[in-house]
Amino acid sequence: MSGPDGLAIRDLRVSFDGFTAVDGVSLDVPPGDIRFLIGPNGAGKTTLVDAVTGLVRATGSVRFGEHELLGRAVHRISRLGVGRTFQTSTVFEELTVLQNLDIAAGARRSWATLVRRRHGVPDEVAAALDTIGLAGHVDQLAGTLAHGQKQWLEIGMLLVQDARLLLLDEPVAGMSHEERDATGTLLEKVSRDRTVVVIEHDMDFLRRFARTVTVLHAGKVLSEGTVAQVQADPRVQEVYLGHPVDAAGTAPAGTEA
Numbered sequence: 001m002s003g004p005d006g007l008a009i010r011d012l013r014v015s016f017d018g019f020t021a022v023d024g025v026s027l028d029v030p031p032g033d034i035r036f037l038i039g040p041n042g043a044g045k046t047t048l049v050d051a052v053t054g055l056v057r058a059t060g061s062v063r064f065g066e067h068e069l070l071g072r073a074v075h076r077i078s079r080l081g082v083g084r085t086f087q088t089s090t091v092f093e094e095l096t097v098l099q100n101l102d103i104a105a106g107a108r109r110s111w112a113t114l115v116r117r118r119h120g121v122p123d124e125v126a127a128a129l130d131t132i133g134l135a136g137h138v139d140q141l142a143g144t145l146a147h148g149q150k151q152w153l154e155i156g157m158l159l160v161q162d163a164r165l166l167l168l169d170e171p172v173a174g175m176s177h178e179e180r181d182a183t184g185t186l187l188e189k190v191s192r193d194r195t196v197v198v199i200e201h202d203m204d205f206l207r208r209f210a211r212t213v214t215v216l217h218a219g220k221v222l223s224e225g226t227v228a229q230v231q232a233d234p235r236v237q238e239v240y241l242g243h244p245v246d247a248a249g250t251a252p253a254g255t256e257a
């Protein structure tokens, strides 16, 4: 696997029947970053990720490493090393953890081979199992995994596809405190040789694990920087709280992003 690449977005626009959901967004996510994308409901976060991954038409430019992504089909963008998770789980619940990873790895194996019990585990699958902490669960049906484990399996499925840009849509929603901690640690591990973008509403999780933050509002970039910089930005406080707070204030803690 080559080293991490960065994501460079320029003047990105997405419109739905005359309504502009993403309105001229430019942002850079450097290689190896853990960038949190926050903003009120309807800010355009998911639509931005949809544009990067080819699910909606957009204008402007989205470069990952050397490649322009706009205008390419979803599967081609995926082959360039861009992987995403959705708010709802996409694991095959009736298959085992190993079978889910095998399918994600593709590896030109037949369906019959995939569902047959295997003696060996391919290297990339073994590495992913280790990273996501599910090595002890290879034969467990995905549908019986705990909520957090399912999300980690989803991330593992991106790892075996050799995704080098991971776009994760609310990965810790509904997780316990312990699961959120483990997910943050997993993201730190994954970002050693990959670039990670996280859409998240959980401000406590953001404060602990974000390296950088972009705040979207009404389809535009409202603020960008470290957690401390973004939290101190009066424009961000205004959007979240309706008014700026004083220098000692804790906004936007405890508010929904």
Ligand SMILES: Nc1ncnc2c1ncn2[C@@H]1O[C@H](COP(=O)(O)OP(=O)(O)OP(=O)(O)O)[C@@H](O)[C@H]1O
Pocket (backbone or CB within 6 Å): 016, 019, 021, 039, 040, 041, 042, 043, 044, 045, 046, 047, 048
């Ligand atoms: N397919 C679509 N057709 C029409 N409008 C859409 C479509 N998808 C999204 N929108 C609109 O675009 C805007 C941005 O939506 P988006 O889901 O990207 O916001 P978001 O920041 O991800 O919000 P949330 O935090 O609620 O998920 C919203 O006003 C939404 O209603």
